[in-house]
Amino acid sequence: MGKPFTVDVVTPEAVIWQGEADFVAARTTEGEIGILADHEPTMGALTAGAVVINSTDGSTITVGVNGGFLQVFSNQVTLLTDRAEMTEGGKEEALRLAQELGGE
Amino acid sequence: MASAELRQIRRRIRSVQSTMKITRAMELIATSRIAKARLRVAEAKPYTAKMTDVIRNIAAAGGLSHPLLERREVKTSGVLVVTSDRGLAGGYNSNVLRLAERALNAHRANNRPIQLYVIGAKAESYFRYRGYQIQDSFLGVTDTPTYGDARAVANILLDDYEQEKMDSVEVYTTRFVSALTQTPVLWPLLPIEPPEMSEDTQIAGYSFEPSPEEILGRLLPRYLEGTIFGILLEASASEHAARRRAMKAATENAEELTKALTREGNAARQAEITTEISEIVGGAEALSHG
Numbered sequence: 001m002g003k004p005f006t007v008d009v010v011t012p013e014a015v016i017w018q019g020e021a022d023f024v025a026a027r028t029t030e031g032e033i034g035i036l037a038d039h040e041p042t043m044g045a046l047t048a049g050a051v052v053i054n055s056t057d058g059s060t061i062t063v064g065v066n067g068g069f070l071q072v073f074s075n076q077v078t079l080l081t082d083r084a085e086m087t088e089g090g091k092e093e094a095l096r097l098a099q100e101l102g103g104e
Numbered sequence: 105m106a107s108a109e110l111r112q113i114r115r116r117i118r119s120v121q122s123t124m125k126i127t128r129a130m131e132l133i134a135t136s137r138i139a140k141a142r143l144r145v146a147e148a149k150p151y152t153a154k155m156t157d158v159i160r161n162i163a164a165a166g167g168l169s170h171p172l173l174e175r176r177e178v179k180t181s182g183v184l185v186v187t188s189d190r191g192l193a194g195g196y197n198s199n200v201l202r203l204a205e206r207a208l209n210a211h212r213a214n215n216r217p218i219q220l221y222v223i224g225a226k227a228e229s230y231f232r233y234r235g236y237q238i239q240d241s242f243l244g245v246t247d248t249p250t251y252g253d254a255r256a257v258a259n260i261l262l263d264d265y266e267q268e269k270m271d272s273v274e275v276y277t278t279r280f281v282s283a284l285t286q287t288p289v290l291w292p293l294l295p296i297e298p299p300e301m302s303e304d305t306q307i308a309g310y311s312f313e314p315s316p317e318e319i320l321g322r323l324l325p326r327y328l329e330g331t332i333f334g335i336l337l338e339a340s341a342s343e344h345a346a347r348r349r350a351m352k353a354a355t356e357n358a359e360e361l362t363k364a365l366t367r368e369g370n371a372a373r374q375a376e377i378t379t380e381i382s383e384i385v386g387g388a389e390a391l392s393h394g
Contacts, residue, residue, distance in 0.1 A: 012330055014147045030313040043158065043312050069155075069326075078154055080155060082330075
């Protein structure tokens, strides 16, 4: 277990997930990005795909996103996306959801 | 056998009461809608707030430069008017329509062509009736706006703005101040006003993936969608609040009216009975004296 940091997943309809995590993996237009605590301040544009959050309570949250933005600043990660869907079905399921969101 | 007068009063009471049932039902529906609509307004706030934050950070990192932020000489003004699809909401629609039309007249006085967009059937019929040319109208969105609706509006406005069919866009809509106060306002939409730097803007050495310009280019259209979504949600909350107030007043009026009519009906009935009694008494007197 690494050092925890806070994560917010925010959509226009609601804050869909908020909590503590020790690892976040996402895909920006430049490639995969993995975030641990004390990550340098970063701003990224996400591509459609899966974002994986390892919550400190031991669970893994997978969010299918249809693009969006990622901001990392002083152990505070914010994911902004206009469409996102949470799933417990793992990364494949999240990718499928992301494709569905994009295809709407 | 009731007299014609009494019958008529009873009929009016029935009619007023059935209207009251409708207005009361609408009042109750609107009341439950307000709570939901206000919650949605609150839930949408973090998104736009965070976006504003990101734009600020990009500005701090290297300045903002993007066509959507550039002011250009306004040859044609875009105007978007937000009303509801249904009436029965007191002054809700007429207030914002009046504000918008005043602005349209001002543009006309300056010989400046306009591009008119409307949201809501009320605005559409208002401007169509007055012979305005409507560029695009969006119906069926104001009751419970979705993000998809906001995206559709944003896409069309963005397209026309980028093709320079217009050089600015102003929105006439209603802000939800409180349950009792909703104010029609002018909301400048395009070009996007860069958010002001606040004290706590984090001047940190951000690393950007991809470049700040590219992120800004992706962000601003989303920001516009989010802003329009916020506008629609507030308009919707205002609509429900205005309707609740209008229907509450209507229900109260109906109650008053029923009371007055019942009193009138009682008087008529009493008069009838009095007549009947005096007829009987008169008849009996005549017999006993006979």
